[in-house]
Amino acid sequence: MARPKIPRKSTAVDMTAMCDVAFLLLSFFILTAQFKPSEAVPVTTPNSVANKIAPQKDVVMISLNKDGHVFLSTGDGADDRDKKREILKSLNSSKSLGLTDDDIEKLVKAPFLGVPLAQLNQQAKLKTEQMTSETLPGIPCKDTTNNEMIDWMRAVADVYQGGHPPNLLLKGDNVAKYPYFKNILSAFKKNEFFKFQMVTSPENVPQGTELWKNNMKGKKGEE
């Protein structure tokens, strides 16, 4: 009985193709990933179950750090920079700050604005490295009598008037006290900004709660 000999095949598979795929994917992900812009103002945001991604365009971001200092920044795009320039120009004329065009250009390049209005020309003289949330005093909004956020928001409202309203983002620190938040809110309200968003870190919806049940059913949560 001659049994046909089955040639014993090696179990080693050629890994080259798989390796190619792996590294192709790897390079794809690395190249497409957007780097997190270095945060000018370090803020630890609270968690929330909100699942909407924070917008990136037409952003006016107000950061509230742990000491209650308030900083204002805009998006990085060219449009956003133009808007920032217009905001500064509008403030310059309405509050007669005496900023030169050169000062305004410098402030537009600054990562954030965080000084009382009267000191804006001094912030313009600082180098970018010197502008940190520790060295700058922040926009005063501690009490209702001296709430410069109102002026800032008025300038923002003027600039965005007529067009698409800005995406107001409020990024507050966990330990920032409520009164600061309240004063920012009153600055929003005074300028008829009734819609804004708060930046948070994502968190899972606790199991068994109503929102969780809704999500399970595939219902869309309320906006």
Place this chain on the structure above:
Amino acid sequence: MAEMDTSGGGGKHKKGPGVKKGKKLSTRVDLTPMVDLGFLLITFFVFTTTVSQPTAMKLFLPDDRTTPENQNKAKESGALTILLGRDNHVFYYEGILAPDGSNFKSTNFKDIRDEIIHKKSVTDTADLVIVIKPGDESTYKNVIDILDEMSINVIKRYALVDNLFPAELDLMKATEGGAPAPVAGQ
């Protein structure tokens, strides 16, 4: 792989008829570890990029300037007032605060959810309104946490109010002492 030909010089002479030529080493490298590494890096990048996206929570502020006639008054029976105090303390009362403060209760961020669920189950949806009053000593996190509770429990009507009555302040001060209350989600 890293073997060297140690047969020395003059190998030619020694090679007899039965002696094979030095075996040609295969150029194939085992790529399995490299593939492993590749996929490991992929998973790492995928996870880290998606997680770091900040999310945004929407808040619509009421227009304060509306005339009193247009303001919607909260029905007493359907109102639940939540006060936020120092060190993550939470206080609440249903309806109107009793003059002697008997319905003023203290709780924390963990237990307030049960209270909201309870209130929601016993009141008509149309009447239910939650009034959130953060005290001056409460933090931004507290406010976000309680707003988050609203979306977790699908509360349609809630208001963020910041004028605390003196009676509420006194009761809060009286109850606030002691250790900080536990924080939600820990």
